[in-house]
Amino acid sequence: MANVLANIFGSSPVQPLEKHMDVTYRCAKQLNEFFPAAIAGDWDKASAVRDEIERLEHDADDLKKEIRLHLPKSLFMPVPREDLLELLLVQDKIANRTKDVSGLVLGRKMRIPEAIAKAFLVFVERNVDAAKQARKSVRELDELFTAGFRGAEVDLVESMIQELDRIETDTDAKQAELRAALFKIESTLNPVDAVFMYKVIELTGEIADMAERVGRRLELLLSH
Amino acid sequence: MEAELIYIALAALFGIFMAWGIGANDVANAMATSVGSKALTIRQAILVAAVFEFAGAVLAGGAVTGTIRKGIVDADLMNGQPELLIYGMLASLLAAGTWLLVASRKGWPVSTTHSIVGAIVGFAAVGIGIDAVQWGKVGTIVMSWVVSPLTAGFIAFLIYLSVQRLILRHKDPLDRAKRYVPVYMFLAAFTITLVTILKGLSHVGLTISLRDSYLLAFLIALGIAIAGAFVVRRIEPDRKAEKAQHFYTVERVFGVLMIVTACGMAFAHGSNDVANAIGPLAAVISIAQSGLVASKSAIPLWVLIIGGGGIVIGLATYGRHVIATVGEKITQLTPSRGFAAELAAATTIVIASGTGIPISTTHTLVGAVLGVGMARGIEAIDLRVVGRIFISWVVTIPAGAVLAILFFFVFRAILP
Numbered sequence: 001m002a003n004v005l006a007n008i009f010g011s012s013p014v015q016p017l018e019k020h021m022d023v024t025y026r027c028a029k030q031l032n033e034f035f036p037a038a039i040a041g042d043w044d045k046a047s048a049v050r051d052e053i054e055r056l057e058h059d060a061d062d063l064k065k066e067i068r069l070h071l072p073k074s075l076f077m078p079v080p081r082e083d084l085l086e087l088l089l090v091q092d093k094i095a096n097r098t099k100d101v102s103g104l105v106l107g108r109k110m111r112i113p114e115a116i117a118k119a120f121l122v123f124v125e126r127n128v129d130a131a132k133q134a135r136k137s138v139r140e141l142d143e144l145f146t147a148g149f150r151g152a153e154v155d156l157v158e159s160m161i162q163e164l165d166r167i168e169t170d171t172d173a174k175q176a177e178l179r180a181a182l183f184k185i186e187s188t189l190n191p192v193d194a195v196f197m198y199k200v201i202e203l204t205g206e207i208a209d210m211a212e213r214v215g216r217r218l219e220l221l222l223s224h
Numbered sequence: 225m226e227a228e229l230i231y232i233a234l235a236a237l238f239g240i241f242m243a244w245g246i247g248a249n250d251v252a253n254a255m256a257t258s259v260g261s262k263a264l265t266i267r268q269a270i271l272v273a274a275v276f277e278f279a280g281a282v283l284a285g286g287a288v289t290g291t292i293r294k295g296i297v298d299a300d301l302m303n304g305q306p307e308l309l310i311y312g313m314l315a316s317l318l319a320a321g322t323w324l325l326v327a328s329r330k331g332w333p334v335s336t337t338h339s340i341v342g343a344i345v346g347f348a349a350v351g352i353g354i355d356a357v358q359w360g361k362v363g364t365i366v367m368s369w370v371v372s373p374l375t376a377g378f379i380a381f382l383i384y385l386s387v388q389r390l391i392l393r394h395k396d397p398l399d400r401a402k403r404y405v406p407v408y409m410f411l412a413a414f415t416i417t418l419v420t421i422l423k424g425l426s427h428v429g430l431t432i433s434l435r436d437s438y439l440l441a442f443l444i445a446l447g448i449a450i451a452g453a454f455v456v457r458r459i460e461p462d463r464k465a466e467k468a469q470h471f472y473t474v475e476r477v478f479g480v481l482m483i484v485t486a487c488g489m490a491f492a493h494g495s496n497d498v499a500n501a502i503g504p505l506a507a508v509i510s511i512a513q514s515g516l517v518a519s520k521s522a523i524p525l526w527v528l529i530i531g532g533g534g535i536v537i538g539l540a541t542y543g544r545h546v547i548a549t550v551g552e553k554i555t556q557l558t559p560s561r562g563f564a565a566e567l568a569a570a571t572t573i574v575i576a577s578g579t580g581i582p583i584s585t586t587h588t589l590v591g592a593v594l595g596v597g598m599a600r601g602i603e604a605i606d607l608r609v610v611g612r613i614f615i616s617w618v619v620t621i622p623a624g625a626v627l628a629i630l631f632f633f634v635f636r637a638i639l640p
Contacts, residue, residue: 003546004333004586004613005253006553008593012603074608078600146471146560148600151393 010075013067013084014142020063020091021138021214027056027095028131028207034102035124039112050102057095064092078145079221087217091138093210094131101203108196113189116181123174123204130171130208133164137218144221154222161215171208175201228512231310231639235508238317240534243501245324246336247538250497251277252546253589254489257562260551263479264486266544272483273490273543274536280494280577281532284420286523287580288496289531291361292340292503293510293523295580297348301356306511311635312351312628313504316343319627320500323620333613335584336500338620341365344504346625347632365581369617372572372583373591380568380595387560388599391474398461398470401477406453409484412567414445416488416574420495423578448484455480478559485566492573493585494535500582502531557593561601565592587613 030053037045067088071081104110112120137160140153147153178201186194255273258264264272297309320339327334341362348356391400418441421432432440459480461473506527557565569585569592576583590613597605 003249003252003550003553004590004609005256005593006550007333007609008590008606009554009556009602010604010606012556014603072606072608074606076597076605076607077603142603143471145600145603146558147392148388150388152395152397153393 010072011070013071013077014145016063016067016070017084017088017091018139018141020060020067020088021135023056023060023063024091024095025131025135027053027060028098028128030056031098031102031124031204031207032128034105035112035121038105038110039117039121041111043106043109046106050106053099053102057099060092060095064088078149079224083217083221083224087138087214087221090210090213090217091134094134094207094214097203097206097210101200101207104196104203105200110193110196110200112200113182113185113197115185116178119174119178119181120201123171123178123201126167126171126174127204127207127211130164130167130211133160133167134211134214137161137164137215141218149222149224157218157222161219164212164215168208168212171205175205227639231314231508231512232505234314235310235317235505236530238314238321239501239505240530242317242321242336242340243498243531243534244538244541245321246497246501247277247535247540248542249328249538249546250336250493250586251490251535251539251543252550253586254493254566255486256547256550256554257557257559257566258479258482258486259547260554260557261475261479261482261559261562263482263559266548269486269547270540270544272487273539276487276490277494277535277539278532280491281498281535282525282528284423284491284495284574284577285498285528285531287423288499288577288582289503289506289523289528291365291580291582292344292499293507295361296341296344296358296365297352298356298358301352307639308352308636309511310508311639312344312347312632313507314639315347315351315628315631315635316340316624317501317504318631319343319346319624322627323624327616327620332616332619333586333609334616334620335587336497337582337584338369338617339624340500340503341582342621342624343628345621347628349625350629351632351636368576368581368583369587372576372588373594376565376568376572376588376592377595377598378568379571380564380592381599383568384561384564384596384599384601387564388601392471392560397474398477401474402456402459405456405477405481406449408563408567409452409481410445410449412445412481412484412488412563412570413448414441415567415571416491417441417444419571419574419578420491423575452480452484475559478563482559482563482566485563485570488570488574489566489589492570492577494532495577496573496583496585498528498531498535501534502527503582505530556603561596564601565589565596568592568595 030049034046034049037049068085071085075081137157140157143153144157179198182197251273255269259266259269320336320343323339324334324336345357345362390404391397394400418437421437421441456477459473459476461470466472506523509527569589572588573583573585594605596602
């Protein structure tokens with residue numbers, strides 16, 4: 001029996017979006033396990049963690065496809081459909097970068113130079129913090145909808161986004177320090193390894209960049 | 225004399241079947257939100273609905289039933305051949321029932337009210353004559369089908385806007401909710417009770433003065449609001465399910481309010497939709513008993529009771545399943561949103577019932593939900609369904625009319 005009331009509601013993208021961000025964050029979090037194992041030379045463990053990363057990134061992709069399938073143009077929402085899809089896109093990029101950087105390191109069985117290993121681990125953690133703060137902000141999406149994108153809830157989310165910006169600025173600073181430290185020792189390294197080390201720093205830094213872009217996209221939603 | 229008994233029995237049978245269908249399918253619209261948001265269990269919802277649908281049908285259903293019985297067809301033209309009206313009303317009931325069956329198979333959002341009115345206009349215009357239809361009245365009714373969802377939408381928009389401005393957008397929404405929800409309860413109870421007393425009770429033989437009506441409504445509403453305030457005070461935040469703004473608990477507070485508006489909605493629905501089932505029955509009875517189409521006679525109480533009873537049985541048997549299904553699908557209609565939509569719809573419907581106008585309760589509720597959506601209260605609304613509703617408006621009246629004409633000629637040929 002067709003019930004008009006039941007059918008008038010399209011499937012809401014809010015919960016799926018929050019769930020997708022959750023999966024993406026859990027993927028990024030694996031880097032806190034992956035890099036210590038890689039630095040210690042325990043490639044079996046690193047490989048196992050990388051498998052988990054791949055699985056989570058795959059789950060995120062599935063969720064992304066589901067959300068896109070269920071956002072027809074005929075859906076009337078308080079915010080534009082395009083903005084939600086853009087948010088989904090940058091969320092997904094966090095998981096993609098995670099997979100890329102871990103794949104690169106695992107594939108080359110890269111040795112992270114001892115001189116910068118400790119600073120690098122701190123750098124990785126800070127990037128994961130950025131992803132965590134992004135998840136915290138996206139989690140407020142349903143509350144934002146309830147409040148109609150105005151009022152105290154907006155102030156709350158804006159302060160979360162500001163914190164996210166601070167973390168990302170911190171990672172930028174740490175990234176610059178790492179590159180300087182690497183520059184000092186690069187002549188002692190195999191040139192190919194050195195170039196790829198710069199690449200790994202760059203890719204890892206992009207995780208925080210993507211997280212900050214999640215914050216930017218959320219801000220766009222708030223401005224409606 | 226035996227022929228009259230057959231007619232009444234047939235009309236009663238069709239009418240009860242229609243009433244059963246209304247109880248089984250439409251009542252879910254009133255109660256599903258409460259069940260979906262866990263403000264009520266299914267058993268409580270069925271009980272509440274049964275009491276209030278029945279009350280609405282009996283206490284306030286008389287005016288609309290009167291319109292369906294004799295407001296659409298010009299009674300005087302028929303005094304020479306009263307049996308034509310009997311055939312026509314039987315045909316209308318059968319036509320509307322058939323159309324509803326077809327529509328539900330195909331998943332079309334058609335309205336019981338549109339079906340029965342279309343059917344009656346159809347048989348009267350073609351089976352008897354164009355002048356048999358009171359086109360002025362029909363015009364008013366059709367206009368109300370457009371006006372009622374718009375009105376309900378507008379009221380719901382304002383109500384939800386007030387909820388956002390007063391409660392949801394502030395730093396301490398839980399405290400504010402506890403403060404303001406009893407006020408909303410008072411307004412809801414006051415409005416629905418007042419309209420019912422002012423407009424509806426005359427059919428039950430009760431007349432109350434204007435001043436006493438306001439006083440009575442005020443007192444009843446006050447009682448409900450005070451009881452509600454006590455219940456609401458006890459609600460404490462649930463640490464696990466909460467985020468900073470405590471919206472989860474705010475919704476629980478609104479859940480108590482939803483119970484009040486669900487009662488109102490059930491009452492309103494009963495008051496307007498019972499006529500779709502027993503309006504024709506009342507017409508058949510009045511002709512069969514007196515041989516005349518007596519314009520002025522009141523609807524016998526037992527006819528209203530049959531209608532209300534049919535609705536309750538439909539609700540209790542098949543309705544529980546529909547309520548559960550719909551309740552799962554409308555999770556976006558949280559209590560804060562659902563109450564705005566239901567209060568707006570219930571108020572609009574009760575006013576229409578009081579003025580004797582048959583409107584589509586379902587489409588009115590949809591209009592109210594869209595009003596909440598306009599206030600940016602709904603996460604995702606499927607506009608294709610709205611499109612289908614518009615189409616159903618255009619298709620149902622001719623469809624009901626054609627079917628009724630067919631059945632009318634069949635009955636005229638084979639019935640005594």
